[in-house]
Amino acid sequence: MKKLDTICPQCNTSKEVYRVSEIYLSGLESIKSSKPPQDNAFDLVFGHPSQKFGRRFVDQTTKRTLVSKFAPPSSSKQRIFRSLSPDFIMFATFLLSIFMLYQIFTQQREVFVPALLIILAVSTAYLFTRKRIVARFIEKQKNEARETEQVKEAIERWMNLYYCAADFIVFDNEHRISIPLQQMNNYLMSPEIWLNQAAQDE
Numbered sequence: 001m002k003k004l005d006t007i008c009p010q011c012n013t014s015k016e017v018y019r020v021s022e023i024y025l026s027g028l029e030s031i032k033s034s035k036p037p038q039d040n041a042f043d044l045v046f047g048h049p050s051q052k053f054g055r056r057f058v059d060q061t062t063k064r065t066l067v068s069k070f071a072p073p074s075s076s077k078q079r080i081f082r083s084l085s086p087d088f089i090m091f092a093t094f095l096l097s098i099f100m101l102y103q104i105f106t107q108q109r110e111v112f113v114p115a116l117l118i119i120l121a122v123s124t125a126y127l128f129t130r131k132r133i134v135a136r137f138i139e140k141q142k143n144e145a146r147e148t149e150q151v152k153e154a155i156e157r158w159m160n161l162y163y164c165a166a167d168f169i170v171f172d173n174e175h176r177i178s179i180p181l182q183q184m185n186n187y188l189m190s191p192e193i194w195l196n197q198a199a200q201d202e
């Protein structure tokens with residue numbers, strides 16, 4: 001492990017300073033490995049596992065809780081299905097209807113007219129409400145794109161964040177902002193409050 005020369009804004013030394021991402025990744029490594037890994041940043045900060053006895057002094061549950069505090073920001077919703085355009089869905093339905101109408105026409109001609117009327121009614125209803133449905137769809141897509149962008153920026157901020165084990169704070173070295181560890185996620189997702197504060201202090 002390379003020693004950092006980044007200075008903590010609180011204690012003004014680099015003695016107990018680690019990258020947040022390093023603590024997180026080494027924490028995951030520490031949880032996974034059966035024997036305490038050597039020179040592990042997470043273990044150095046939070047536990048004193050004995051290499052000699054191959055024993056852990058921090059139990060797994062505590063480790064998981066600690067590691068999760070350093071985790072990078074992630075999207076609030078898991079998107080499994082990509083949303084389809086309402087026009088595309090209607091077009092597919094329309095093609096299917098044509099096929100069904102053809103079947104009805106050749107096999108059950110007596111219900112052809114009622115079936116045709118139903119399809120015409122549904123199509124008309126869609127055409128009348130289409131503007132609203134499509135607008136809602138576009139709005140939803142925009143929100144998703146915005147959220148993806150926010151998470152991307154938050155992860156970039158996370159990559160540049162340091163932790164001082166002496167003060168239990170994380171800090172942004174570029175902007176010289178320090179944040180209590182429990183507030184890290186708030187800072188990552190909406191740093192404006194802290195950035196404005198830092199700009200005022202200057």
Ligand SMILES: [Zn+2]
Nearest residue numbers: 008011164167
């Ligand atoms: Zn410090």
